[in-house]
Amino acid sequence: QVQLVESGGGLVQAGGSLRLSCAASGRTFSTYATGWFRQAAGKEREFVGAIDWTSATSYADSVKGRFTISRDNYKNTMSLQMNSLKPEDSAIYYCAARRSSTVKVGSRDYDYWGQGTQVTVSP
Numbered sequence: 001q002v003q004l005v006e007s008g009g010g011l012v013q014a015g016g017s018l019r020l021s022c023a024a025s026g027r028t029f030s031t032y033a034t035g036w037f038r039q040a041a042g043k044e045r046e047f048v049g050a051i052d053w054t055s056a057t058s059y060a061d062s063v064k065g066r067f068t069i070s071r072d073n074y075k076n077t078m079s080l081q082m083n084s085l086k087p088e089d090s091a092i093y094y095c096a097a098r099r100s101s102t103v104k105v106g107s108r109d110y111d112y113w114g115q116g117t118q119v120t121v122s123p
Contacts, residue, residue, distance in 0.1 A: 001026045001027065001112075002026045002027055002097055003025045003026045003112070004023070004024055004095050004096070004097060004112055004114035005022070005023050005025075006022050006093065006094065006115065006116060007020070007021050007022075007023070008021050009117030009118045009119045010119070010120070011121075011122065012085055012121055012122070013121070013123075014085060014086055014087055014123055015084060015085065016085050017082060017085065018082045019079060019080070019081050019082070020079065020080040020082070021078070022034070022036075022077065023077050024076040024077070024097065028076055029073075029076060030053055030073035030076075031101050032053065032097045032100065033052045033098050033103045033104065034050065034071060034078050034096065034098075035049060035050030035051070035095070035098075035103065035105075035110065036048040036049050036050070036069065036078075036080045036093060036094070037093070038089075038091035038092065038094070038119075039094070039116075040088075040091040043091075045094070047060050047106070047107070048067065048093070049063060049067055049080070050069070050104070051070070051078065051103070052101055052103050053073065053101050055070070058105065060105075063082075066082065066083050066085075067080060067081065067083070068083075069081075080093070080095075082119070085119075085121045086121060087121045088121075089119065090119060092116040092118050092119075093116060093117050093118075094115075095113075095114045096111075096112060096113050096114070097110060097111065098112075099111050
């Protein structure tokens with residue numbers, strides 16, 4: 001079993017930056033693929049990006065070039081660096097892990113979820 005806890009959300013102006021962190025406990029997730037999803041009010045949860053155990057990454061087109069995912073397998077942590085933020089990036093951001101080393105973009109493919117952290121980008 002893996003427990004995930006996100007931190008680092010908050011309020012930022014458009015064009016600003018935020019860094020989200022995800023800490024895992026319970027067992028090492030070094031061989032798992034992990035990812036970030038977000039859900040805006042009234043919308044479905046959507047894929048933001050993911051990273052596998054080799055640190056190969058995949059991103060949604062909407063964040064490519066602005067967001068960067070990294071992970072530290074020794075510390076069991078994952079981060080999401082968000083730059084050039086836009087109001088449409090406002091959402092609850094969730095970290096997730098799946099019991100496989102392969103990155104997937106569908107939320108149903110992930111087995112463990114954090115509680116989420118709110119990101120609000122003002123115009």
